Amino acid sequence: MPMSLLPLDMSYRVVYMCRDPKDALVSRLHFENKIIEGSNLSMESAFSMFSKGFSSSGPFWNHCLEYWKESLARPNNVLFLKYEEIKSDPVHVVRRLAKFLGVPLSREEESSGVAGGQVVQL
Structure with a gap:
């Protein structure tokens, strides 16, 4: 869910995890081809859609950047984690x-x- 859709009062805490964009793209490609029967989305099509911001959660960069900025502005309310950090x-x-x-x-x-x-x- 985009950060902008959450209540503004920030009386809650949010943990946001993002992934490296290329890994997010490949993961999404495999996920969509697996869950949508008969889907055979190509890497080229998936890349084009990803680059244009077609996603259930909105454009990748906008989504991540929104949470990143909020984590800097309100570090006690928003924790921004990277999947690669968690793994390493x-x-x-x-x-x-x-x-x-x-x-x-x-x-x-x-x-x-x-x-x-x-x-x-x-």
Whole structure:
């Protein structure tokens, strides 16, 4: 949903995740060809549509830029994450997300490896 459609009061928090544009394009191409029976959307057609802003969430750049600007203006209300960041350093992102949501990891959680996805034996 575009940021501009959300209530202006910002009494809520938003976590927005974007993807690299080329990965978003390829993912969308595969998704549409998979869910729409008989669809055989070509890369050229998908690229043309993507470049022109044809998308269920609006033009890619406008959508991402709206959330990016809001994350700079209101860092306590909007957290802008990149999918590639999450993949490359998930522990850092989990810590950042926990802090943003107001539930930072405790020392016990940190020392037991909760942020790294390790299972703690009881």
